[in-house]
Amino acid sequence: MENFKQTTCLPLLRSSYNGLTKSEQKLADYILKNPSDVMHMTMSELADATSSADATVFRFCHKLGFSGFQGMKQALAGDLFSPAESLSQEVNADDTPRDITRKVFQDMIDALQETQKMLDYKALEQAIDLVSKTERVDAYGYGGSGNIAQDIAHRFMRFGLDVHAYSDPHLQIASASLLKPEDVVIAISHTGASIDLLKVLEMARSRGSKIILITSYVKSPATKLADVVLTGLARETSYRSEAMASRLVHLAILDCLYTGVMQRRMDDYIDNMKQVRKAIASQKM
Template sequence: MAEAKIQLPILRSVYQDLTKSEQRIADYITNHADEIMDKTIPELARNTNSAEITISRFCKKLGFSGLQGLKIALAAELSSAGDVRFQEIQKDDSYEQVAGKVFGSISEGLQDTLKILDYDAVDRAIAVLSRARRVAVYGFGNSATVCRDIETRFLRFGMLVQAYDDVSQQLTSASLLTGEDAVIAVSHSGSTLNLLKTVEVAKKSGAQVIVITSYAQSNLAKLGDIVLTGMGREVHYRSESVASRLIHMAITDVLYTGIAMGQPEKYRDNISKMRSVISSTRE
């Protein structure tokens, strides 16, 4: 099996929203990672059939001040990659091999997310959620499972929190929000039209919108007041969107833990009450 190419997590998180010329640059960097360190902007432009200004804009679109910043990030990625090999699932793999590859892709996705997660945004999201009068959580499909998990866990804080995966209910909820409320919108692609409409309505209502997505340049991300990006690794028989569901749950666990840390006594009291009531239903 051929060795997998190293790709910056940030390249993967924005790739689908890059222009064709920018994708050509991203592909070249992925396929020639070891050579990029010695390349100048003119050389990179020549090798990718691009204008020098396009190279500079590409670097800034990824959040770097220039090519040197991109090189530093790429060097860190290469040095931390070690001997990890990204492996596809084959039809004759044993279940032990399948488990190893699936668990490995989850682990790598989590490590990728650690590198691209905006921790200032995490801090702001925790602050918004901690003071919100109520929290509405919106998502469809695989993302709806993340939303239900958020509802179940955040309920432990005594929050008014509810998850919606029906478009009519989402729109109704969004129209009744106020500036005291918060929204968590979850979407792998960030391009689901019904979810975009719901978030637009929520913003018009004055609610603060926290977006959890895999694509930092998606239309949903552009609507968010706070954007948290995390992406899973795709393997054969298992889509990137399914992998990202677990990554997005991990991000919400960070938010959950941050809120709990900010109100430890209330959290412990609520957990104690919850366990006491639940234990009374058991024999």
Template sequence: MVHSRLQGCLPRLRGILPSLTSAEGRVANYILENSQQIIHLSITELAELAQCAEATIFRLCKRLGYGGYQAFKISLASELVEPLANIHQEITQKDSLSTIAAKVFHSNIEALQDTLKLIHEESLEKAVKALHEAERIEFYGLGGSAPVAMDAYHKFVRVGIPCIALTDPHLQVISARLLSPKGVAFGISHSGSNKDIVESLKAAREAGALTICLTNYPKAPVTKVSDICLISSSRESHFRSEAMSSRIAQLSIIDTLFVGVSLLRQDMVLDNLQKIREVISRKRF
């Protein structure tokens, strides 16, 4: 029986070392020597550091009784990280609400500053050009990335390009496969390891559409199926259920793309904004 949260993963990893293949042994030793670092690494990054295939890491996690690498990391994090760090790394039990607010705001500010330093202007320009020229744009997001996809749709619906945000994995892959070569599929994933987002972008590519990803990890699986990669940054742990400050950074990248496309379609956007103001005004007293 596979458990998603088994305890004592490091002792058990030491225990099976003698029975591992040479490739699995390299991964196991790397994990044992760099356990604190592992919870921040994607499977792609670990594979590169341990000089092995991603499939080797997956097999090792299965041998330990986990459903996959993510489940292993969650268990590892529960052993290494203080419980409050799952909410926010800098928060302590004694903090007042004003101190908590200051730490959360500071974390968000750091994420924005770090992302600004990471922005690759050429990739940003390519993304703006692709979105401007698209006949249809589809934004894909699941879990914590779903609100980012919805925000992107809420903005880009104003620029006069048919677009949609899809937050159901089945609808994503169906719609992606039906895109035309003049369509753009835009996948949003903090970890970049979400299988459904990767499969949807792969389906869009098969249809001939251009693919864009927005992720926190430049070597994540989603980047391998994307024509254009946009990277956000935050100092959050990869195992958190919600990537809080990274979402702020991703929303800012979406805002940047929207402004960039709006400048290229200025007359249409201004006309659309006036129409929107008129119709929205009817909903207010």
């Protein structure tokens, strides 16, 4: 998690939360609820406020990738003075359509800005490299993530790839069993903890295929199976669950991956799009 060092704190706490121990979650809860207060605390004061030991706070900071408590506070300071860390825009019963629009759009902007701060750009480059060099891509996802998998199939076919999207677990495991070492899997999962998906990724891994995971949590069972992990998380609001909010962020990450691959396979893209547009034009009156 070295890429997060002294760059962002609050978004990292939210995306790492499920992978923390109970004592670490208690520290994370306190920091998330009282970030301004923590800025003026010593390590011992934070330990006292959370009924923790100084050593627990120190290990907590290192686990998140910071050099120490002061390193975490430096990243926290950057978050507090960033527009992306503004208070969540809750929708009230008497809000007008204009108010609702402003709040929904602001939440989207905040989510994208937080993801931009915490995205692992080395991992993104690795993902671009893997997809640029393969000829087959399998995209896996369930529910809302299944829609993103379908978007992958729709767009990445423009590179001339053999790309398929599966949201049914039986079709996923059947397809994964036929993968080859040169093939690539792109899995989309908010929690990274779906039992069905984990079985499919284990199958893909046993076949030697490379796995790219787009998820909301830095530490989850699925991240241990993936070769490349791209993380982005949106906060939950009263009108939208965390999983729903994260779909926009995951689509933005996918856009970055798609654009990077297009740079590498520009000739294929141009030639194929000519053919696609010609075929579509023939279907019009």
